[in-house]
Amino acid sequence: MFRILVMDSISDHGIQQLIDAEDVTVDKKTGLSEDELAAIIGDYDALLVRSQTKVTARIMDAGKKLKVVGRAGVGVDNIDLAAATERGIVVINAPDGNTITTCEHTFAMMMALARHIPQAYAKTISGAWDRKSFVGVELRNKKLGILGMGRIGSEVAIRAKAFGMEVLGYDPFLTEERADKLGVKLSTVEDIVRTADFITVHTPLTPETRHMISRPQFEIMKPGMRIINCARGGIIDEQALVEAIDSGIVAGAAFDVFESEPPAPDHPFLRHPKIIVTPHLGASTVEAQENVAIDVSEQVLHILRGEPFKNAVNMPSIPSEVLNKLQPYYPLTEKLGKVAAQLAEGAVEEISVSYSGEVADIDTSSLTRSVVKGVLSHHLGDDQVNLVNSLHLAKTRGVNIVSNKSYTHKGFTNLITVKLRTKGEERLVSGTLLNGLGARIVQIDQFPVDIAPEGNLLLVSHHDKPGIIGRVGTLLGSNDVNIATMQVGRKLVGGEAIMVLSVDKPVPKDVLAEISRLPDLKNAKEIHV
Numbered sequence: 345m346f347r348i349l350v351m352d353s354i355s356d357h358g359i360q361q362l363i364d365a366e367d368v369t370v371d372k373k374t375g376l377s378e379d380e381l382a383a384i385i386g387d388y389d390a391l392l393v394r395s396q397t398k399v400t401a402r403i404m405d406a407g408k409k410l411k412v413v414g415r416a417g418v419g420v421d422n423i424d425l426a427a428a429t430e431r432g433i434v435v436i437n438a439p440d441g442n443t444i445t446t447c448e449h450t451f452a453m454m455m456a457l458a459r460h461i462p463q464a465y466a467k468t469i470s471g472a473w474d475r476k477s478f479v480g481v482e483l484r485n486k487k488l489g490i491l492g493m494g495r496i497g498s499e500v501a502i503r504a505k506a507f508g509m510e511v512l513g514y515d516p517f518l519t520e521e522r523a524d525k526l527g528v529k530l531s532t533v534e535d536i537v538r539t540a541d542f543i544t545v546h547t548p549l550t551p552e553t554r555h556m557i558s559r560p561q562f563e564i565m566k567p568g569m570r571i572i573n574c575a576r577g578g579i580i581d582e583q584a585l586v587e588a589i590d591s592g593i594v595a596g597a598a599f600d601v602f603e604s605e606p607p608a609p610d611h612p613f614l615r616h617p618k619i620i621v622t623p624h625l626g627a628s629t630v631e632a633q634e635n636v637a638i639d640v641s642e643q644v645l646h647i648l649r650g651e652p653f654k655n656a657v658n659m660p661s662i663p664s665e666v667l668n669k670l671q672p673y674y675p676l677t678e679k680l681g682k683v684a685a686q687l688a689e690g691a692v693e694e695i696s697v698s699y700s701g702e703v704a705d706i707d708t709s710s711l712t713r714s715v716v717k718g719v720l721s722h723h724l725g726d727d728q729v730n731l732v733n734s735l736h737l738a739k740t741r742g743v744n745i746v747s748n749k750s751y752t753h754k755g756f757t758n759l760i761t762v763k764l765r766t767k768g769e770e771r772l773v774s775g776t777l778l779n780g781l782g783a784r785i786v787q788i789d790q791f792p793v794d795i796a797p798e799g800n801l802l803l804v805s806h807h808d809k810p811g812i813i814g815r816v817g818t819l820l821g822s823n824d825v826n827i828a829t830m831q832v833g834r835k836l837v838g839g840e841a842i843m844v845l846s847v848d849k850p851v852p853k854d855v856l857a858e859i860s861r862l863p864d865l866k867n868a869k870e871i872h873v
């Protein structure tokens with residue numbers, strides 16, 4: 345008999361199949377402290393949570409029988425994924441069940457913002473009859489910029505078209521074909537920021553999306569624009585937003601999520617007359633809560649019964665004899681994917697992985713998953729992609745995956761080459777495991793190099809002429825950026841070349857822009873590995 349613990353307010357109807365199952369007993373609890381949960385979790389095979397319960401390493405250590413943690417929702421920020429993976433505990437989520445509900449909440453917020461509904465309601469019930477203070481704007485013919493065109497962003501786009509809005513979308517995986525199908529103009533972040541009347545964000549919170557809308561973006565916005573966040577607190581810089589509203593750039597904002605939840609009682613959003621808020625209600629409908637609970641219950645039963653399952657967001661344990669052979673290649677393959685993702689511009693259409701030498705003798709399918717994980721996690725966030733779901737996520741985004749093997753050695757005992765094709769270009773990065781030195785990148789595009797894939801790398805494409813290396817070094821030095829190592833790769837004397845510098849701290853954006861403007865320099869890009 346399997347024992348399942350259901351925490352938080354998960355829909356009773358949604359978990360009915362668990363209650364009905366003959367091989368399962370279900371206990372429901374809410375509001376337990378970490379100590380209280382740690383004291384009882386040892387009796388359970390599965391734990392179901394929403395976002396309230398924090399599933400920490402300590403809880404997992406106490407959960408000696410725990411095989412699966414189910415998250416009734418999308419974000420798994422409340423679950424320690426690394427700890428679960430280490431302990432062989434599968435973490436699953438329910439990524440589809442609350443898409444429509446959250447999209448509808450976004451629309452409710454956009455309309456409430458356009459027509460001042462919360463403010464007008466508050467004044468009316470206070471006894472006033474004020475029709476002058478709440479003149480709104482129509483959505484029709486307005487430009488809506490959507491940052492993040494995944495499940496929720498795409499649904500928002502479809503509804504915005506029905507309201508007669510012109511929709512601009514940006515997402516690293518949005519191809520022109522898909523944008524056309526949705527009736528969305530494929531745009532850049534800058535385009536959206538400069539021209540949109542309304543902006544709504546639907547990305548995960550990752551290092552790349554944290555404060556993706558901050559002071560520099562507010563400064564170039566169309567005066568009178570409005571902004572909505574029903575995704576994750578922190579994507580929009582809260583302090584910078586308040587300043588932009590107070591200086592008259594932004595006419596109003598609607599937020600369902602906060603950088604810290606619940607927000608402190610003195611949070612400036614809670615008193616601002618032009619900001620409307622809800623307490624993370626995006627997924628809170630009867631339907632969505634049933635959907636996510638049904639989805640997660642179904643998968644938990646599969647896992648407990650040893651049947652195939654979907655929606656795992658971490659890696660289940662692999663038999664040790666297989667893992668021993670694969671283990672050294674995982675960090676290399678994931679890093680190759682991450683580097684390739686940062687080299688390529690535009691939506692990724694194809695990821696191709698070639699294995700040659702010794703590595704070709706192993707079953708490389710999970711290494712290909714690891715490359716794809718590296719590519720996708722750069723955009724989707726490390727907590728959303730893993731070896732189990734990376735190919736599935738690539739497929740749902742229309743990314744083609746190709747892999748091939750060659751048993752010749754090509755100068756290295758083992759060599760893995762990742763090619764990324766986007767609409768406009770194909771970028772290549774090759775790596776190897778060297779005895780004693782570990783993972784090395786040995787080729788970028790047509791240029792041979794020898795770099796440890798670690799930390800902050802600065803990649804500079806230039807013409808092979810005297811003085812360039814010195815000029816780049818001086819600029820970095822005068823801006824207090826220390827160079828740890830440097831490599832130059834070229835095919836021909838005086839031809840195209842690249843310089844790869846490993847630097848001790850991230851290069852400030854303005855310094856990067858200054859480097860890009862140096863004579864004989866084609867491009868400078870920072871890559872984080």
Ligand SMILES: NC(=O)c1ccc[n+]([C@@H]2O[C@H](COP(=O)([O-])OP(=O)(O)OC[C@H]3O[C@@H](n4cnc5c(N)ncnc54)[C@H](O)[C@@H]3O)[C@@H](O)[C@H]2O)c1
Nearest residue numbers: 419446492493494495496515546547548574575626627723
């Ligand atoms: N308010 C709520 O209650 C609620 C409910 C459900 C989901 N969410 C949140 O909404 C967000 C979107 O959920 P989803 O189900 O649509 O996820 P999704 O994974 O389907 O879509 C996210 C999209 O963001 C894109 N993206 C990543 N980095 C980007 C960048 N720098 N610029 C532009 N796009 C980028 C990804 O490529 C992806 O397509 C998540 O943060 C999720 O946690 C909130």
Ligand SMILES: O=C(O)CC[C@@H](O)C(=O)O
Nearest residue numbers: 394395417418419627628
């Ligand atoms: O209401 C919830 O459980 C949070 C929902 C949402 O933020 C999610 O990530 O699915």
